[in-house]
Structure formats: C-alpha cells, structure tokens
Amino acid sequence: MDNAEFKKQAHLMVDWMADYLENIENRPVRAPVKPGEITAQIPISPPQHGESMARIMNDFCQIVVPGITHWQHPSFFAYFPANASPPSILAEMLVATMGPVCMLWQTSPAATELETQVLEWLRELFGLPLGLVGVIQDTASTATLCSLLAARESATAHRTNQYGLKTVSPLTLYCSAEAHSSVAKAVKILGLGSDNLRSIPVDSQFAMQPDLLKDAIQRDIAAGCRPFCVVATLGTTSTSGFDPLVPIGDLCRQHDLWLHVDAAWAGSALAAPEFRWMINGISKADSIVINPHKWLLTNFDCTAHFVRHPEELVKALSIQPEYLKTTNQQLVTDYRDWGIPLGRRFRALKLWFVLRYYGIEGIQKHIRVHVKLAQELGDLIEAEEDFQLLVPPTLTLLCFRYRPTGNVSEQTLNSINQQLIESLNDSGEVYLTHTRIQDQFCLRFAIGAQRTERQHVRQAWATIKETARSLPL
C-alpha cells in the first residue's frame, strides 16, 4: 500500500470512526451473538492472494462489529469503564504510525522522558507523596505481579532470584477477602503457593479489618513463616471497599512488610481533592497502582504504577545482555527493567494528550459528574421498597438486587436476580455485570463511561425496574 493509498484509506477509517461514535447509542451494548457465530463467518485458511481494503472493511463491518461489546456506549455499566476519549484516540493514531519500541531510552528518548514526566504529572494530580516514581504497565495485574516480585526479592535480599524459593522460609502475604483476583494470580505465578496467601475478613463496609490482619501476621511469625507483603485495596472490584491505610501501614512498618496499594479503579477519583480521604496513610505505601485506562479517559492499556524504591523493582527484573547495552545507561532510565516485557509501546503520549486537553479542571469535572450520578441512582434505589441497595455508592459503584415484597426465599431471590440481569443484557439496552455478597446474587452497576449522562442512568434504572417487575415470580 503506497502512501497515497494509505492516506485515502486512513481518511475513510476516520469517517467510519466518527460515524461509529456518533451513532453508538443505536447499537446494542453487549454483542447479541452466540458462541461460534463469528467463527462460522471466517474462512479456515488465510487467503493466498491479497485482498482489497474495501473488501476487508466490508467484512469488518458485517462480521466483526456485530460481535463487539461496545465499551464506549453510554449505557455500559458492566465491570469498570474503559474510556477511549477523543484526544486519547488521536494519540493512539500517531503512536500506531510511528510504531516505536520503547524498551530503552535510546530506542525512543521522547517516549521514555515523556513517560517519566507524565507520571510525575499524575502523581501530582492524584495528590500522592513526593518521591514516588511512576512507570506505565499494561494492566494492574502486571503491576501487582511486579510489586509482589520486588517485595519477595526485597524480603529475601534477592536470595530467591539466585537460588530459588526453596532456600527461604515460607513467605506469607495478606490481602482482604475482597481483594482483586490478580493478587492470587501473582502469588501462583511467583511460586509462593496459594496456601501462603492469607485472606483477611472485611467489616460491614467491605474494608479489611486491621486487628485480624495483626493476628494473622503474629500467628504466621509464631509458626516460623516470613510475612513479607500486604496488599491493601482502595475500591474493591466487587463491593467498593476501602482498606484503612493508617493501621495497615503501621503494621507494615512494624513488621517490615511491603505495602502494595491497589487503587486500580478508584484511584482516578484522587484527581478531585474531596476524595483523597482514601489515601490517608499513603505515605507508608511502597507501591500503588491506578488505571488511567479505566476512569481517566485514557485508552486501554495504561496502568500507572508508582513505586517508592524503583531500584528494588529494577534489581528484581533487570537482565543485561550485551545486545541491550547502550553507551549512556548511567544517565537515563531504561523502562524495560521496570516490568516483564522487553518491548514496550509508547503509552505516555495518550496520557499526555488527555491531561493537556482536559486539564486538571476537566478531569475533576468528569469524575464529579459520575459520582453525583451514582449518588442520585443510590437515592432512587433506596426509595423503592422492592429493591435492596447492598453497596451504596462511595464513588460510582453500586450493588443492589430486586427483592419483591412478600416471603421469598434467598434461593429464589438469587434466581430472580440472575434472570433479571440476563434479561437486561439480552435486551441490548444496557450492560451490567453481577457479583455475590454473602451468597446474595446482586446487580453491580458501575458508572464512568465518558458518554454517560443523567438520562442514560435514569433510562437504565427505568428499564431495570420495569424488567424486574415483569418477571414471573
């Protein structure tokens, strides 16, 4: 494809892109396809001869788009949002064209230096302490894995790196019962053993109970284990719980434990000072993860990973073969030593575009609007006798269930709510996911897509009520 043809095709793409975003509300939120439906439309072998872009685009529109779940749809309330804002999309276009691999400073100095600066902007935007330095990882799962690795190596003086885990006491790790599954996944990958992961019970607000954490640590020490890390969560995925950092941080300092803070979703709210109550005690954290690719208008993937002692991360991850040595390594940052992949995309550009285009003001407004919408929805739910609000919105996540009046068993309630969510998602009008709270199956409603306005939340709530009340009991 020569440059003239590329230019022509790229302009056609832009027309499609603008049209897609303009008319996104006309599409069902969740793809209304059955397993195997897309596969059946794709040939089993690649074509021998090249095909025209017109033909490829036609198939993209006919086969692929109907199978897409539309994360940018204003009625997307599932999981957490993954915003692709216009300035972020524009940056991704530029990055895709230049295609630099940002593993070393030398392989694109601007990518490295912009990453350092933009993460410093983020640190300031979030009101995080001076001295924390940031790096962009692909996801929170990876950032948590890297933090736990650094914690493991720090606790064993890098002995496991050299001789393996066999040579050290069992390393024990602590998180709340509501912590994200990425913690358990990291424990498996790192060879620590799921058996050595302690799940600390939460209180009625879904926050880790520090007294029980203390007991668990002491029990493990008495049993000859080596506690090495606590993962505290700010905004749990299922229930929006906020672990109390002050007492947890004190215990970590006392027992020399690495404190990793997972604020993947809720952290974006820190842009507005009124939500910084959640980081009271953050000065004792060794690492923090926040996902701008969720609520902060930046295209997935873009995870901000802040660490207090980057040298611990680098020491745990650095490998130095001859072909990767450069002449000025003492003067620059080579981010490949800060994560698992060697090659890295140029992710800082979209974050720079977003922060500049919206400014601190624009970001704060975006956050505040959604928190307000969630509060309003919470009030609406509480006003209805046949709905039960299990998790009121601290920020923008609510969990609730339909509980028709009368004597209905818990088992029936679970089954009704399961029907309700399937019916809602099948309708294409709205997309929600579910969770279970003490065995109660409930709807999980997460606000945060950039296009979501009051009308969308109101419409969703009307649909939920109507659908619930029309279900056969």
Add this chain to the structure above:
Amino acid sequence: MDNAEFKKQAHLMVDWMADYLENIENRPVRAPVKPGEITAQIPISPPQHGESMARIMNDFCQIVVPGITHWQHPSFFAYFPANASPPSILAEMLVATMGPVCMLWQTSPAATELETQVLEWLRELFGLPLGLVGVIQDTASTATLCSLLAARESATAHRTNQYGLKTVSPLTLYCSAEAHSSVAKAVKILGLGSDNLRSIPVDSQFAMQPDLLKDAIQRDIAAGCRPFCVVATLGTTSTSGFDPLVPIGDLCRQHDLWLHVDAAWAGSALAAPEFRWMINGISKADSIVINPHKWLLTNFDCTAHFVRHPEELVKALSIQPEYLKTTNQQLVTDYRDWGIPLGRRFRALKLWFVLRYYGIEGIQKHIRVHVKLAQELGDLIEAEEDFQLLVPPTLTLLCFRYRPTGNVSEQTLNSINQQLIESLNDSGEVYLTHTRIQDQFCLRFAIGAQRTERQHVRQAWATIKETARSLPL
C-alpha cells in the same frame, strides 16, 4: 471534544501520519537528542485548564517527534525490525476507537473468536503442526514466562501453585548460551533461582550442543534435581543460531521435559516453505513463540504464542472470582486465563487485516526480498579484506567488524568498532546495534523493515565502509 471536532482533528492526524511516512527518510534514524533534552521542554505540572488540540499537536511536532527513534525508517537495522504496515495501522485506528477490553468472550465475542481463527491462520501459514493452538500475548518475554510457568506447574502437578516452591526438588531448566535474556528473566520471576538455569554451550554455528544438554540433564538428575524444561531458540538474538530440535526434542521426551521454542524473530520466515528446515522436529514442542510484530508487518505489540496443551496454561493462570463468571463459560474461550493481564487489547484485528491485505503471497515476497538483501550484503562484506563477517546471514541478521589490515590488537579492534558504530548512529543516516562474539565487539545488522530496499542496504554499506576507513587508527 464533540464528534464533529473529533472528526476534524482525526482527519488532521491522518494528514500528519501520511506526511510522516512519506518523508520519513529525511529524518535521522536514531533520535539525535541528549539525555534530559525532552524533559527540559515539558512543564513540571499538568495544566489547570484544558488546552487546544492545535497547541498539543504543535508541541508533539516540536518536542516529541525530534526525540523519536524512527523504527519505520528504511535505514533502521538495529535490534530487530518492528513493522507498522499500513493495513495494520488502519486496524489500530479502529481498535483505538472502539476500545473493547477483550478479557472474556462476552466482553467482545468477535475479538475472541477472531483471535482463535487468525492464530489458526498463522499456524497454517507457518507450517506448524495441527493441534497447536494459539493466543496473542504482548511480547515474547511474557509468552516465555507463561510457558515456563505452565512447565513448572505441569512438572510439579500444580503443587507449587498451592504450597509454594519450597515443597519440591530444585527445578532445573536448560537453554543455549545464546538464548534470549527473557529466559533468565522468567526464571527470576518464577522463583526458580538463576542458579538452576543451565546455560548449554553452542557450536561454531551458535547452535546448542545436544550432547552437552544430555550431559547436563544427567548430571542434574544424579544430583537430585528435577529437570523440567528446555528452551530451544530458532534464530538467536545476538548471532542467529538455530538449535537442533530433533535431538533436543528426543531428550525432552525421554526425560519428560517441557520443550519451549523461541522463534520470536526468525519464525516469521516460516511463511516461506524454503525456511521450514528450522522446524524439523517441531512436533515435540510444547510451546512456540513467534512475533508478528517484528518481521510480519503487524504493529507492536503482537506475539503469537502456540501451545500444545492449553489446559496446562489455563490451569496455571486461571482465577475465578464471582464478578468474572459468565453464563456460557463452558462453550467459549476466555483468553484472560491464558496470560498474565486480565484486561487485553483487541490485537487480532491488525493481524487479520495484514494477512488478508497481503495474502500468503505478499507475506512470502516480503520475507524473501529481505533474505536476498541480507545475502547480497554478506557477499559484499566478504569481498572486502578489511572487514570480517562473523555471522553470515542465515536469514537477515549479520554480524561483522572492521578489521584493518596490519597488526592490530583485539583490544584496539574492539575500540575501533565501538567508535565506528557510535559514529554511524550519530550521523543519523543509519541505525545499527552491536553485540560481542567471543569478546569481539561487532556490528549487528538486521534487515526487515518494510520500507528497506536494496538501495538502503547498499547505501548503509557504503557509509559503513567510508566511516570505518576514515577513523583514526
């Protein structure tokens, strides 16, 4: 930014993108900036108020672009290529706009089913055995980590997942002395201990010596270790060595070892049948990694990771919290269980666009042209008395050094060649990296950028000769 404004801005981006690619040869290949030069031009804090796209784009052009190393430049011969072909860029534009998170089938069925099908296309394109199934990972480093994790768990019947590595015999792993640094990195992360990684010497062609592998395995068994995995490399990063899969595979079968094959760079050549000699014996491989984001015209990041027993990968990586359960999980593939991150970008689309736009024929032509250019360059180097070809091009990687006639010490030769490469890279006309072969510092020349034609290789060679011969001895 409303839709009209987005459309206008995106069309402006396309003009910039087309212009960038049209005039890329006018730019220095490696960014001619000093450490800190970009940083100095970026404010220390994010702006309070939003800024215009015109202003942001202006800074992008003035500050960022001069600090970019141009991987799409036809005179980029460093590391390995990272091609961003036009159809691949077009696909990335669409993906950035839709921004789906492809962790579960349900979160975008088309992304999952297209990934499965396109990886099957790739398997066929590469002539890999039926029964291998593919998944897209971000990089080869991550794919290798996941393979080694699955190997570790498979060897210990998932005991380490549960109880930690302390409960098992020391697990030993084998790769050639020329294997990629990602193997050592994975060993560190997985807690196996660098001490348990055996580096097997290579022969004069930089291929692992299977007799020495056999000896090492036997020695470890006798010492009470548990050999569990061999990593064989097809196309080593430094020296283009190809480990012999037949004898290595036999040893793996005999001792029940996981065979992971790293063909990250060279694997793309498998698209042309005449290069399939390298996979003689591949039927014994348990996993294979090939990077379409290197030589196969697909934007970084896109690593094809093939596994024989995906259930081993899934068992090692799967975590099932309530909020990620969906109703049809028995019928579909949820790729989040095949890798480290939970969230995943929609990477299959660009691969689909590339394979369809170029077809098998187009891909083969692209590979063959570069191999021919490398062979021609090898001949030119051999024809010069004052140059020494240390690694002739099996595919498209050559290593050579300037060796002026007369009695020059090895130390002086190293210093001269170091000067040579710095001088070349500083010129901006060409970008090469180096390696060391038995302590000999040499230039490493990797062909494979889509825009590289005969004239660029010839011009680079002329510049190298001229620069070398003008160096003060």
